Amino acid sequence: MAWFATPDDVTTRLGASGYLADHATATTTYLAGALEKPLLVEGPAGVGKTELAKAIARTTGAELVRLQCYEGLDEARALYEWNYKKQLLRIQAAGDQSWDATHDDIFTDEFLLTRPLLSAIRRTEPTVLLVDEVDKTDVEVEGLLLEVLSDFQVTIPELGTVVAVRRPLVVLTSNASRELSEALKRRCLYLHLDYPDQQRELEIVLSQVPDLEERIAEQLVATVARLRDLDLKKSPSIAESVDWARTLLALEVRELDDKAVDDTLGVVLKHASDHERAIRELRLRR
Structure with missing residues (x-):
């Protein structure tokens, strides 16, 4: 199965499914399918890393198999x-x-x-394997991933070796909370995703909330950009920008003034200290 015909095909098809991919994302995604190599996507939380894997699955009609990583994950839960x-x-x-x-x-x-790793290897239908937040696992699990992703096979002592009939397209995501091993990185293509610029985020917001007035969307995106410049515990994600846009639309907000921000800031900021800092700084900068 050819996952995508060209990088432009990636851009077009992901865009049709609601995911706006830039040129670097489209090119790396195309190569991951063409070269049958895992794709390691790294960047801050909320920039669309997990959503990329979901969009690939939606676009190609593949089954999404997800391994959610966490501290203490072991072979029994992964394999x-x-x-x-x-x-x-x-x-x-x-x-x-x-x-x-x-x-x-x-x-x-x-x-x-x-479990997810073995399930993805045994499937005969097109499969996208999402190994989410791999940086939260222990080093031992990285070793397991190296073994599985090197040959796409698993040895079960009582049954023998299970070899993938159809290789899944593998997407690993990392928030960079710790450095991953060089051995794991060598086996992957690498893509870094960051928060988009204001124009790009405006396009994303309007594509997800088309009924929102463009003027309000511009105010929202500019405000989110200012929030990300602050020293917050958790900066607003793209998904939270979209949620804020839907909130403003539901409340029929016509102007993102101080009152509107005060009333709805809980949609994008989830810490009391962030609220206090944001309200103070936003008013100082107006």
Whole structure:
């Protein structure tokens, strides 16, 4: 399967699905499919890293398989584990059957609980594998990813080696909370996403909330840009900009003045200290 014909094809098709990709994003996404290499997308939270994988899946009609990473994630949750309770019931039901026969009976697909990595490898249909926030995992999980992404195969001692019939398109995302290993980076194409400039964000907001007046959208985008320049605990994401636009539309706000900002700032800022700083700084700059 050819995921995309050209970088321009990526731009057009992702745009039709609601994701506005710049030239670097379109080119790297095209190459990830053409070269069958994992794509590592790094950048601050809320710039569209996860949404890129979702948009690729929507656009191509592929199934999205997501591994959400977190501290303490282990092989059993990422790859596979055996259904021990079900195996125990089968052993009890086997009665006097020999252990060799019982062993062959309980280590089959019927008792295998596949997790995202193995599920993506075993699928015969087009699949986008999203390994989300890989920087939150332990180094041991990185080693597991290296093994799986190198050959796209998994060895299950009781069943043998499972080799991918159709390689998934793999997207790994990272908020850069820690440095990933060079070995993992070498196996991936790299894309850095940052907050868009105001014109680009205006296009995104208007594409997602087309009924919003362009004048209000311009005020919103300019305000969000000022907020991102402040020393906040959490800067507004693109998704939160879109939520703010929908909020203003729902409230029929005609002017993003001090009162409108005060009333709706909770849509984009989620810390009390950020609220206080933002309201103070925004008023000083008006």
